[in-house]
Amino acid sequence: MSLIVVIEDNAQNARMAAKLLGNAGHKVMIAEDGENGLTTVFENNPDLVLIDLGLPDIDGQTVIALIRQQPALQTVPIIAFTAWPEDTAHSMAKAYGCDGVITKPINTRAFAGQVGSYLEKIPK
Amino acid sequence: MVAKTLSSSKTSQQGEVRIAVPASQYDFERLAAVYNQARVDYIVPMPMNAKRMAEYIHNYDIDLDASVISINQAGEETGVGMLGLRDDGTQRRAWITRLGVLPERRGTKVGQFLMEMLLEHASGRRSHLIQLEVILGNAPAYQLFHKLGFVDTRELLIVRRPPSAHEANANFDAANVSQISDDEIPFYLKLRGPSASWLEETPSLLNAGSMRGLRVETSDSQRGWILFQRTPFQLTHFVISPDISSELAEALIYHVHKEYPMQDTKIENLPIDSVNWPAFQKMGYMEVFRRVEMFLTLE
Numbered sequence: 001m002s003l004i005v006v007i008e009d010n011a012q013n014a015r016m017a018a019k020l021l022g023n024a025g026h027k028v029m030i031a032e033d034g035e036n037g038l039t040t041v042f043e044n045n046p047d048l049v050l051i052d053l054g055l056p057d058i059d060g061q062t063v064i065a066l067i068r069q070q071p072a073l074q075t076v077p078i079i080a081f082t083a084w085p086e087d088t089a090h091s092m093a094k095a096y097g098c099d100g101v102i103t104k105p106i107n108t109r110a111f112a113g114q115v116g117s118y119l120e121k122i123p124k
Numbered sequence: 125m126v127a128k129t130l131s132s133s134k135t136s137q138q139g140e141v142r143i144a145v146p147a148s149q150y151d152f153e154r155l156a157a158v159y160n161q162a163r164v165d166y167i168v169p170m171p172m173n174a175k176r177m178a179e180y181i182h183n184y185d186i187d188l189d190a191s192v193i194s195i196n197q198a199g200e201e202t203g204v205g206m207l208g209l210r211d212d213g214t215q216r217r218a219w220i221t222r223l224g225v226l227p228e229r230r231g232t233k234v235g236q237f238l239m240e241m242l243l244e245h246a247s248g249r250r251s252h253l254i255q256l257e258v259i260l261g262n263a264p265a266y267q268l269f270h271k272l273g274f275v276d277t278r279e280l281l282i283v284r285r286p287p288s289a290h291e292a293n294a295n296f297d298a299a300n301v302s303q304i305s306d307d308e309i310p311f312y313l314k315l316r317g318p319s320a321s322w323l324e325e326t327p328s329l330l331n332a333g334s335m336r337g338l339r340v341e342t343s344d345s346q347r348g349w350i351l352f353q354r355t356p357f358q359l360t361h362f363v364i365s366p367d368i369s370s371e372l373a374e375a376l377i378y379h380v381h382k383e384y385p386m387q388d389t390k391i392e393n394l395p396i397d398s399v400n401w402p403a404f405q406k407m408g409y410m411e412v413f414r415r416v417e418m419f420l421t422l423e
Binding site for chain 2: 009010054055056057058059061062066069083084085091095
């Protein structure tokens with residue numbers, strides 16, 4: 001079982017992600033904004049972070065940058081979870097040190113597998 | 125469901141009653157909630173919490189009495205639009221912003237209703253010019269603004285630079301660098317060029333506060349200055365001295381990031397033809413998206 005932090009202000013999207021990842025056997029913690037997201041990530045040292053780029057308090061990119069600045073979190077997989085146009089999302093994610101992008105709306109059949117593929121890449 | 129004092133109402137050709145309520149009747153929390161609902165599936169979603177909404181209203185001179193929430197006959201919110209107002213000596217300008225229609229209400233001319241209300245309010249407050257920006261690619265909004273008489277003025281870039289470890293440049297490091305004090309910031313802002321968008325105009329920067337500045341003199345005696353806002357998480361609102369070489373612009377940007385290497389940076393509404401854009405690019409900035417600025421001159 002992996003611990004996944006979902007930083008997402010849209011409650012419907014967050015619940016859906018948590019349900020799908022929970023069904024796949026993962027433990028999920030939800031943070032509804034950047035500040036809570038940072039606290040949750042720093043305090044729980046998750047196996048993976050799924051983050052919306054558009055957050056209501058701190059930009060998602062800035063949150064990613066702040067996570068990456070923590071020595072213990074430099075290699076944690078961070079996946080941008082966004083409705084941005086795909087090319088923009090990918091270039092932003094790469095520049096800010098994300099490991100990948102999952103575009104909204106969620107493909108409910110593929111979502112847990114998409115996230116799981118990033119977890120599989122973590123060296124044991 | 126809301127029960128509020130009504131400011132204006134119109135009935136559509138389909139018999140739907142549309143009511144415009146002044147945004148001043150909403151607290152920041154509720155205002156942010158309506159705005160977020162209206163932008164939930166936007167091209168580039170930019171949600172706001174109550175604190176961010178309050179700052180936005182303060183920094184950009186939003187007049188909440190002139191800003192509107194549209195509601196339907198059942199009292200349900202259907203959209204939002206905000207109006208900023210600024211006086212330039214004897215003339216007044218208005219700025220339309222945060223316009224959005226809830227997804228389930230789109231295609232029912234709520235956007236047009238909101239715009240008509242905002243134009244009425246701007247005109248009633250003796251504005252001679254109304255300006256706005258629309259994200260490039262938002263065809264429905266762009267077409268609506270065009271239909272209402274707005275004309276394109278220019279494209280604006282939203283650019284970012286992720287934090288990165290400082291890379292020394294011996295040439296730039298040879299420059300003489302000094303801090304600009306808080307008291308000197310207004311003086312330097314008076315020296316800037318005239319082409320800033322509403323978000324980056326001097327009143328926006330003074331309202332926002334937390335401005336910092338550096339003076340740089342290079343080894344070949346070129347002199348320039350740079351101002352920027354430093355928030356706890358970001359650097360933003362850059363102003364660079366006019367009429368300087370590209371190399372000096374690079375040196376100015378370099379020294380900001382030398383001082384704050386681990387701060388994320390976002391600059392909004394940099395004119396696409398800005399002479400400083402190449403210098404920003406050389407310093408690691410990337411384009412995120414574009415807006416089109418549009419103006420409507422009133423008789």
